[in-house]
Amino acid sequence: MEKDVCINIKSVQSSDEGEDATELFTYGKMKKIKTNNYRIFYEETDAMGFDGCKVTLDISEDEVKLMRTGNASSNLIIERGKKHHCHYGTPYGDFMVGINTNELKNEITDKGGDLYLKYTIDVNSGFLSENELFINIKECNRENKGE
Numbered sequence: 001m002e003k004d005v006c007i008n009i010k011s012v013q014s015s016d017e018g019e020d021a022t023e024l025f026t027y028g029k030m031k032k033i034k035t036n037n038y039r040i041f042y043e044e045t046d047a048m049g050f051d052g053c054k055v056t057l058d059i060s061e062d063e064v065k066l067m068r069t070g071n072a073s074s075n076l077i078i079e080r081g082k083k084h085h086c087h088y089g090t091p092y093g094d095f096m097v098g099i100n101t102n103e104l105k106n107e108i109t110d111k112g113g114d115l116y117l118k119y120t121i122d123v124n125s126g127f128l129s130e131n132e133l134f135i136n137i138k139e140c141n142r143e144n145k146g147e
Helices: none
Strands: 002-015 018-034 037-043 054-059 063-069 074-079 083-090 093-109 112-123 126-139
Touching: 002 037, 063 093, 074 093, 093 126
Parallel strands: none
Antiparallel strands: 002 018, 002 126, 018 037, 037 054, 054 063, 063 074, 074 083, 083 093, 093 112, 112 126
């Protein structure tokens, strides 16, 4: 069954050039795929730099797949204890990146919850950035705004 959710995402990106943090609040949908596996859908905004894109998060105990479609497309696999080479698209161009997961904390239940991801991104084995995503999901709808 699919339900309406409120999603708050804080993204922190650190590189040799410094740190950049962004925050996004949006409405989306949450669907239980199977026991402890969930799919979250939402639309990006300009705050994250991907206005007009749709995002699907497939969340399991040890892995998160982030699929973005629209003006920029990406397929990232963030899996506890593994490195994946993934397609990463931006409005400025596409490239392959290495995603090395440092930490994944999944506290998502049927009612929502928190997801924390910490991973590094490299290009051609050269460090690009360290990334942290703090995602909070709550049952809500646009009328009651999560209250």
